[in-house]
Amino acid sequence: MNNINSYRVFEQNEKEVKNERDYVLYWMQSTRRFHYNFALEYAVSWANKLNKPLLIYEAFSCQYRWATDRSHTFMMQGMKEHLDIAAKKDLNYISFCEREPGQIDEMFMNLSERASLVISDEYPIFIINKSNQKYSQKVDVSYITVDSNGIIPLGITDKDPYSAYFFRKTMQKQFVEAYTHPPRQNPLEDLENDNEIESLSGVVNQFPDGKKALEDIPTFINTLDINHSVQPIEWEGTRQAGLGMLGQFIQYGLMDYSEKRNDPDENKTSHLSPWLHFGKISPFEIVRAIFEHQPEGWSLDKITYNKGSTGGFFNGNPEIADFLDELITWREVGFHFAHHRPDYDKFESLPDWALKTMNEHRDDPREWTYSYQEFAEAKTHDELWNAAQRQLRQEGIIHNYLRMLWGKKVIEWTPDPETALEYLIDLNNTYAIDGRDPNSYSGIFWCFGRFDRAWQERPIFGKLRYMTSKSTRKKVKLSQYLDKYGDQKSLL
Numbered sequence: 001m002n003n004i005n006s007y008r009v010f011e012q013n014e015k016e017v018k019n020e021r022d023y024v025l026y027w028m029q030s031t032r033r034f035h036y037n038f039a040l041e042y043a044v045s046w047a048n049k050l051n052k053p054l055l056i057y058e059a060f061s062c063q064y065r066w067a068t069d070r071s072h073t074f075m076m077q078g079m080k081e082h083l084d085i086a087a088k089k090d091l092n093y094i095s096f097c098e099r100e101p102g103q104i105d106e107m108f109m110n111l112s113e114r115a116s117l118v119i120s121d122e123y124p125i126f127i128i129n130k131s132n133q134k135y136s137q138k139v140d141v142s143y144i145t146v147d148s149n150g151i152i153p154l155g156i157t158d159k160d161p162y163s164a165y166f167f168r169k170t171m172q173k174q175f176v177e178a179y180t181h182p183p184r185q186n187p188l189e190d191l192e193n194d195n196e197i198e199s200l201s202g203v204v205n206q207f208p209d210g211k212k213a214l215e216d217i218p219t220f221i222n223t224l225d226i227n228h229s230v231q232p233i234e235w236e237g238t239r240q241a242g243l244g245m246l247g248q249f250i251q252y253g254l255m256d257y258s259e260k261r262n263d264p265d266e267n268k269t270s271h272l273s274p275w276l277h278f279g280k281i282s283p284f285e286i287v288r289a290i291f292e293h294q295p296e297g298w299s300l301d302k303i304t305y306n307k308g309s310t311g312g313f314f315n316g317n318p319e320i321a322d323f324l325d326e327l328i329t330w331r332e333v334g335f336h337f338a339h340h341r342p343d344y345d346k347f348e349s350l351p352d353w354a355l356k357t358m359n360e361h362r363d364d365p366r367e368w369t370y371s372y373q374e375f376a377e378a379k380t381h382d383e384l385w386n387a388a389q390r391q392l393r394q395e396g397i398i399h400n401y402l403r404m405l406w407g408k409k410v411i412e413w414t415p416d417p418e419t420a421l422e423y424l425i426d427l428n429n430t431y432a433i434d435g436r437d438p439n440s441y442s443g444i445f446w447c448f449g450r451f452d453r454a455w456q457e458r459p460i461f462g463k464l465r466y467m468t469s470k471s472t473r474k475k476v477k478l479s480q481y482l483d484k485y486g487d488q489k490s491l492l
């Protein structure tokens with residue numbers, strides 16, 4: 001029926017496909033794009049098989065933990081872009097922003113009553129994972145989720161990878177096979193039955209406010225009971241903006257990536273994490289665009305399995321290899337971990353050595369401790385930490401290298417590691433535009449030892465890897481960064 005690797009397809013219930021019904025329903029939850037989307041491709045193939053039209057339902061919950069004006073605006077900008085495309089192309093597409101809790105549920109259940117089957121996105125964490133579990137039980141037809149998260153299908157691993165090195169071995173073995181089976185660029189082109197689905201207006205008009213929300217995003221958001229203190233950022237949540245960011249990175253950052261990515265003053269990383277998080281851009285299209293910049297004569301044949309070492313695998317440009325190690329190994333290790341570990345966000349999920357060493361140092365005296373509010377307002381004694389937190393508050397991101405320091409210091413300045421973890425998850429997921437992602441948990445839990453190894457023992461940290469602001473200041477270029485976000489320079 002299609003070429004999608006079975007390791008990407010997850011049957012969520014054992015219910016039947018009802019041929020006599022009106023359409024195939026694709027519920028777009030995390031892979032929010034019409035291109036390079038395995039779930040959409042899979043839904044199209046089902047629609048063709050049953051000779052039915054396809055209904056795409058993209059909705060968005062008004063209330064979820066850490067909901068802010070920032071995350072809502074970014075998401076809704078992407079939905080508005082979809083609404084415009086759908087209108088131009090006459091797609092059967094419903095875009096719905098919930099005003100009151102429960103409306104998404106009602107709308108989805110109503111739509112599912114006319115569906116032959118439901119296809120949705122596989123996503124290992126947070127509300128999407130839970131909603132797939134819940135709705136697959138509530139509907140009376142087959143409910144299938146499809147994984148478009150990364151290059152390496154989630155179903156390939158059979159347990160949680162304990163280190164990046166371990167996962168890199170899997171990645172190296174699977175890369176060529178996975179990469180040469182990409183999602184179709186424009187799956188909707190293959191849809192055979194593009195009849196308009198009749199009498200959907202009854203369902204859609206049920207909540208007229210939600211339908212109108214995208215016409216005036218700020219006004220709609222203002223009426224919601226969410227955290228309004230976290231403001232929208234300058235970047236737009238559209239696919240167009242994400243592709244623009246990719247183009248800029250390839251032009252200005254990629255060839256300096258290895259040398260300059262750690263220097264906050266250089267600004268040479270891709271900044272793609274927000275669009276990756278909201279599913280606006282596919283890792284496949286990023287890798288394809290990046291491969292075009294391999295040296296002449298390079299091809300996939302040059303790739304050699306290298307037992308999990310970082311070098312000597314892609315065997316092309318080293319800058320490209322370094323970038324792809326972040327985009328594939330480091331990004332996807334967290335997705336695979338969460339896929340196998342429902343406790344991915346729990347302190348107890350940390351490796352035994354890390355739990356043991358933190359316990360042994362639980363009562364070590366702390367020179368400084370701060371409340372959540374003091375951290376949130378960047379009121380610590382450390383100018384560099386405060387600068388990183390200010391960048392996070394104002395722009396919704398922290399420079400990659402400083403994000404590690406930012407996380408490590410909270411461990412040092414809280415009464416115990418459990419409190420540190422709770423604060424970090426809340427700070428990250430409230431302010432970061434790319435927060436609430438498997439990568440959020442990889443990054444934060446990495447500070448506590450996940451995917452890492454034991455280092456030399458020290459107070460408070462025990463054997464966890466240790467970082468200091470002093471050595472960071474020596475190691476990376478920061479003067480412009482501190483001019484912009486340092487104490488006195490920036491008003492919160």
Ligand SMILES: Cc1cc2nc3c(=O)[nH]c(=O)nc-3n(C[C@H](O)[C@H](O)[C@H](O)COP(=O)(O)OP(=O)(O)OC[C@H]3O[C@@H](n4cnc5c(N)ncnc54)[C@H](O)[C@@H]3O)c2cc1C
Pocket residue numbers: 261269270271272273274276277326327328330331332334398399400401403404406407428432434435436437439440441442443444446447
């Ligand atoms: C405490 C802490 C919290 C973090 N929270 C998040 C988060 O909420 N969301 C998030 O996407 N990332 C998070 N990270 C990982 C990393 O910092 C960001 O992915 C990266 O800074 C995003 O910037 P970029 O897109 O310019 O990265 P680039 O350097 O351009 O890398 C390209 C892509 O590779 C992936 N990547 C890069 N570095 C890492 C890494 N260390 N771990 C996992 N994936 C990586 C990201 O998808 C990124 O967009 C966190 C790291 C730490 C230490």
